[in-house]
Amino acid sequence: MFIGIDLGGTNIKGIIINKNGDVLKQHYIPTQDTGDGSWRENVKEMVIYLKDFLKEPILGIGLSAPGLPNEQNQCIAYLPNRLNGLENFMWGEYLGEATYILNDAHSALMAEVKFGVAKDKKNVVLLTLGTGVGGGILINGQLYQGLSQMAGHLGHISVNATDNNTSIVGMVGSLEYAIGNYSIEARTHGRFTSTWALVEAHRKGDYFATYTWLSSIQKLAIGISSISNALSPEMVVLAGGLTLADDALYEPLKTFMDLYEWRPGGKKTEIVQAYFGDMAGAIGAAAFVQSKLM
Structure with missing residues (x-):
């Protein structure tokens, strides 16, 4: 099982998928970007909620976000003037799981390639x-x-x-x-x-x-x-x-x-x-971490 998170300026979207791309659960919560970086706690709240729903171990977390990730896809390395506290924040350490970060448009591509109209x-x-x-x-x-x-x-x-x-x-x-x-x-x-x-x-x-x-x-x-x-x-x-x-x-x-x-x-x-709409970022993030770990 994999968790995918799509971090937007307004909402945080989360899903659980299995290796076949079946969405087992999806959830939305407000991002609440107040400028002090406290919105990161809402991401953790989303992960806790999804893990509690699943009640079994996950293999990893994918996070879709605006900006440019670092070379190892561990964090967003560059995103000026938005989501204070996002740049260079190491999500794997914070969430306690293997976590890979992906640009949001790249996540949409991964969703279509893995499970959508561009499969195979x-x-x-x-x-x-x-x-x-x-x-x-x-x-x-x-x-x-x-x-x-x-x-x-x-x-x-x-x-x-x-x-x-x-x-x-x-x-x-x-x-x-x-x-x-x-x-x-x-x-x-x-x-x-x-x-x-x-x-x-x-x-x-x-x-x-x-x-x-x-x-x-x-x-x-x-x-x-x-x-x-x-x-x-x-x-x-x-x-x-x-x-x-x-x-x-x-x-x-x-x-x-x-x-x-x-x-x-x-x-x-x-x-x-494209096949996927609102949840493309979260699905693509989960597909990306799946490609990294399987």
Whole structure:
């Protein structure tokens, strides 16, 4: 049995899974980030609750969190200005169990690869489309974390070098700026405050909304095509809240991919909707620790 924890700014989500990925228990508690690091006690409370429910030994704990883990995946080494007390905190010592820490987007990838739509695939890219754009990369069946564990930050590739708007890491014309919900007011000159409102207006025939939405999807297709050229994955998995736009996303994306993707021999990169939703981080964290210990 394995415990998976997804540490978010608002809630802590926890699960117990067995080796087959069956979720035996899931639980939510508020993070309560008051700035003094006391939120870590809530993580311990979650672990105690899940262990008491199970009433038998666990093999390990996986923790999904924002930021960049250290090389051994023992802690989050870099996350400025959020969740005070997270950086360099050694969770294994604190929780008294073998504990592995993973970036939250990497956890979402692991959930899909181990138990979801990318099961049995060897080369996969996942993009999370939400407030920003995150991602993860699987190469030859292994999570690729790269130097400083920062691989997979695919929202910070550039899809328009002439656009001087920069992402949080300073990249001009980033994919994250092009489609992330955080930039929607700037991209629409204040006309829309959420991507959901933009998509609804597009569906109702608002020409400005349609122009803005399709421009964003065009840049997403350019980004995916660029990633495909660099990594040649078997599958690209799309996750996150924006994917709930369904056909309003996937139909124009298919059209733009037909324009931009290089397809030697007629082979297309398969683009699929993620299977896991709200609990993807916790499931992926548990899958990661399972891969480490079995």
